[in-house]
Amino acid sequence: MIRRLAWYWLIPVAALAWEVVTRSAGAVYFPPPSTILARMREMAATEDVAADLVPSLARLAVGWALAAAAGVALGVLLGRSPLLAKLVEPMVHFGRSVPPAALLPVFLVFFKVGTPIQLAAIVYGVLWPVLVNSMDGARHVDTQYLDTAQVFHLPRWRVVLAAAAPKIFAGLRLSVALALIMMVISELYASSEGIGHRMREAEGSVDIPAMWAGIVLLGVLGVVLNGLFLAVERRALRWHRGRTAA
Amino acid sequence: MLEISNLSHVYGSGPGAHHAIEGLNLSVAEGELLCIVGPSGAGKSTLLRSIAGLIQPTGGEVRIEGKLVKQTPDNLAVVFQDYSRSLFPWMSVADNVALPLRRKKMDKQQRRAAAQEALESVGLAEAGKKYPFQLSGGMQQRVAIARALAYRPALMLMDEPFGSVDAQTREDLEDLVLQVRGHHKMTIVLITHDIDESVYVGDRVVVLSKAPAHVVGDLKVELASPRDQITTREHSDFVHLRAEVGRLVRGLERTPA
Ligand SMILES: Nc1ncnc2c1ncn2[C@@H]1O[C@H](COP(=O)(O)OP(=O)(O)OP(=O)(O)O)[C@@H](O)[C@H]1O
Ligand SMILES: [Mg+2]
Numbered sequence: 001m002i003r004r005l006a007w008y009w010l011i012p013v014a015a016l017a018w019e020v021v022t023r024s025a026g027a028v029y030f031p032p033p034s035t036i037l038a039r040m041r042e043m044a045a046t047e048d049v050a051a052d053l054v055p056s057l058a059r060l061a062v063g064w065a066l067a068a069a070a071g072v073a074l075g076v077l078l079g080r081s082p083l084l085a086k087l088v089e090p091m092v093h094f095g096r097s098v099p100p101a102a103l104l105p106v107f108l109v110f111f112k113v114g115t116p117i118q119l120a121a122i123v124y125g126v127l128w129p130v131l132v133n134s135m136d137g138a139r140h141v142d143t144q145y146l147d148t149a150q151v152f153h154l155p156r157w158r159v160v161l162a163a164a165a166p167k168i169f170a171g172l173r174l175s176v177a178l179a180l181i182m183m184v185i186s187e188l189y190a191s192s193e194g195i196g197h198r199m200r201e202a203e204g205s206v207d208i209p210a211m212w213a214g215i216v217l218l219g220v221l222g223v224v225l226n227g228l229f230l231a232v233e234r235r236a237l238r239w240h241r242g243r244t245a246a
Numbered sequence: 247m248l249e250i251s252n253l254s255h256v257y258g259s260g261p262g263a264h265h266a267i268e269g270l271n272l273s274v275a276e277g278e279l280l281c282i283v284g285p286s287g288a289g290k291s292t293l294l295r296s297i298a299g300l301i302q303p304t305g306g307e308v309r310i311e312g313k314l315v316k317q318t319p320d321n322l323a324v325v326f327q328d329y330s331r332s333l334f335p336w337m338s339v340a341d342n343v344a345l346p347l348r349r350k351k352m353d354k355q356q357r358r359a360a361a362q363e364a365l366e367s368v369g370l371a372e373a374g375k376k377y378p379f380q381l382s383g384g385m386q387q388r389v390a391i392a393r394a395l396a397y398r399p400a401l402m403l404m405d406e407p408f409g410s411v412d413a414q415t416r417e418d419l420e421d422l423v424l425q426v427r428g429h430h431k432m433t434i435v436l437i438t439h440d441i442d443e444s445v446y447v448g449d450r451v452v453v454l455s456k457a458p459a460h461v462v463g464d465l466k467v468e469l470a471s472p473r474d475q476i477t478t479r480e481h482s483d484f485v486h487l488r489a490e491v492g493r494l495v496r497g498l499e500r501t502p503a
Binding site (some may be wrong): 071142145146148150151152153159162163165185239240242244 | 298300317318320322323324326328330331334337338343345346349362377379380393395
């Protein structure tokens, strides 16, 4: 553990360098980390941070879970049904090729500003990578696993899910980062609360350190979410890591 | 036990159609260990898949204990050729063996005990907690056999089960099959392209022709048991039978007795 931590020595060094460079340059738009940290502490003391953070994270979690479940279910269905896939695949490739952020104006027409539109944006961003990867995984399940399932009368869909799990997890991992991006974008443009909204407010009142506080917070959030996901994945796919390492 | 009458199977249709099996008749008695040999691509796997209900043959019928095979019957197990894909890599060895027992009326405790017993009978008492990738190829194939044994089928089908392991392991596994059928009452159909193996393991050897496959030879193997890798194989009866099967496989006439 200590040894692993020792590899992170570059982080304080980088922070220090950032501090030195920004201070000596005196650039208004790039405040030194000490200023950002001080502003963060001040905000934490004087404002209700949870009121912004909790709704953001709740939407992130709900949107991600909905889209992940739908993506896996649809993807596996399409992967196992050649007929359906032939019919729907062109549309899938179109849908996933549209950058989700470009659809915000469209969502603004269809959904109410606030939670509905943010959920829609997160769901749309998450759905495609999960769906496409699940479809790919389900399509390439080894036929001998399916024969084995049939001979021993095992539930076929469980064998498909287990065999496709490495691919499904690859899609889910991508989607965690996308969910965070979609959360912020939708809050920047179509919300009256949340981290993104606060960053926009800070920008409006030229409170540069507060804006950077949001950026740092999002970075930390991204790292934490990814770490959580990796921990789950590592447990679920232990067999796969061992097999591919061998 | 097993009755195959006038079985045919054609893959595809039109000018590109492939006649894999045509007019194949075969019956296997209860408790028999039948070896099926035939040249590569003859249609041996196709035959096995028809017996197992994994494909619907385009003609003829397969009956097991009098019942027409439409889907995989309950009392049938298969050991597939390719050991690297025959076990589920995402579960432990013990879970692989115990999984098919879920639909038998056994609780978790009993399933675990049955799996352990089957693993012991193939000489892998210690391997239960490992994952398949942690075992050698021969060991994985043993686990596949243990899975079939624990299932207690009336009919066990084996498709070139030892085709992809080294010679030493192969001999061990052949003896394992002989030992297994000594302990459990079951009918075994073993497919192989190895002529020596068919004679060494079988009570009876059936030879298939090149595609489209049909039966071109049917020989009783009357060698003393228990069989032994060295002494059985040097016995003159063994040598004679092997030559006879070899001629049939190559499409030559049987030597007059
Ligand atoms: N799903 C399929 N579609 C079309 N042709 C097939 C299919 N499966 C097998 N065949 C063809 O049928 C023939 C017999 O195949 P089969 O696998 O039964 O042979 P085999 O006797 O088991 O051969 P081997 O000894 O190589 O395992 C082969 O020529 C093969 O190309
Ligand atoms: Mg074959």
